[in-house]
Amino acid sequence: MVDHSPLYNSFLIKTYLEYLRHHYPQLDLQPVLIEAGMSLYQVEDPAHWFTQETVDRFQEGLVRHTGDVDISRKVGRFTAHARVGGALRQYMLGLMSPAGIYGLMEKNYPLLSRGAVIKVKxxxxxxxxxxxxxxxxxxxxxxxxxxxxxxxxMFPALFTKELATIEHPECFHRGQTCCRYIxxxxxSETLRWRRLRNVTLLAGVLAAGATYGLLPFGLWAVVSAGMSIGVGFCAFWSERLEKRGLTKTIEDQRRAA
Structure with missing residues (x-):
């Protein structure tokens, strides 16, 4: 029996369409929508939800028209950068870290899909x-x-410019009870420099204390000054990167607004 329950929010389809406009500008989108039984009005309506049967037809049409069987994963990576995802991107940037985004996944996923239950640990x-x-x-x-x-x-790429690493040891579509992702x-570069600053500071304090009285005072002073310069540089650079990141976040939020 065909399930006609509304399961997938129009935002997901809008993201696909923007991806197609960006990567396949020569493709006429109207036939793709017509074949799937969709209308542009439905896609533009943020309160509209599509059935499983409708999105399946849409997916089949995409693969047929583009020849790309991996298009769905690529669209997923594209989500945060799409113009239609401006409000979503602004919200995610406001969480200030990938951990914050993943932590709220259980709460936010139903806003896009009613087809699966998400749990995060x-x-x-x-x-x-x-x-x-x-x-x-x-x-x-x-x-x-x-x-x-x-x-x-794609979530970490908002902050580090690098995609997350995904392990997928269990999959519902391979016969398991759920899809499990590690x-x-x-x-981020800022955090790495901040940690280097802390390690350098600790090493400098320990080295200065351990060598005081063992080295000639002039040599001890030179070593201590060198360690201080190293700590100061790490502190300066981590602060600079942090300010640059905050500036970029503010600019991204302004563009997303």
Missing amino acids: KIGPRRVEITATPKPGVAEKPYQCANRTGIFE VSWRA
Whole structure:
């Protein structure tokens, strides 16, 4: 029996259309929508939700017209950079870290999809486990898992310019009970420099204390001054990067508004 429940918000389809306009400007989008049984009016309506059958037809048409079987994951990565995602991007930047974004995934995912239940568990400083379990009666397809993976990948890129690393040990579409993703990401450059500053400061204090009285005072003073300069440079550079990051965040929020 075909399920006609409204499951997927029009925002998802709008993101696909913007991706197509950006990467396939020669493609006429109207036939793609007509084949799927969609109208541009429905796509532009933020309160409209599409059924599983409708989005499946849309996906089939995309692959047929573009020849790209991996398009769903690429669109997922594109989500935060799309103009239609301006408000979403502004909200995510306001959380100030990938961990903050992933931490609110359970609350925010239903705003885009009613087809699966999301659970998030933090398993490390920059590592989370996300499970997505299709709701009873929902015939979710592999391309939707791929799109979800792309979305999970792109969050850290808002802050570090690098995609997250995704491990996908379990998948509903391979016969498991859910899709499980292990997501990890690198620390931002600002955080790395801040940690280097702290390590250098600690090493300098310990070295100065340990060598005081053992080295000639002149040599001890030179070594201590060198360590101080190193700490000062790390502090200066980490602060500069932090200010640059804050400026970029403000500019991104202004453009997204």
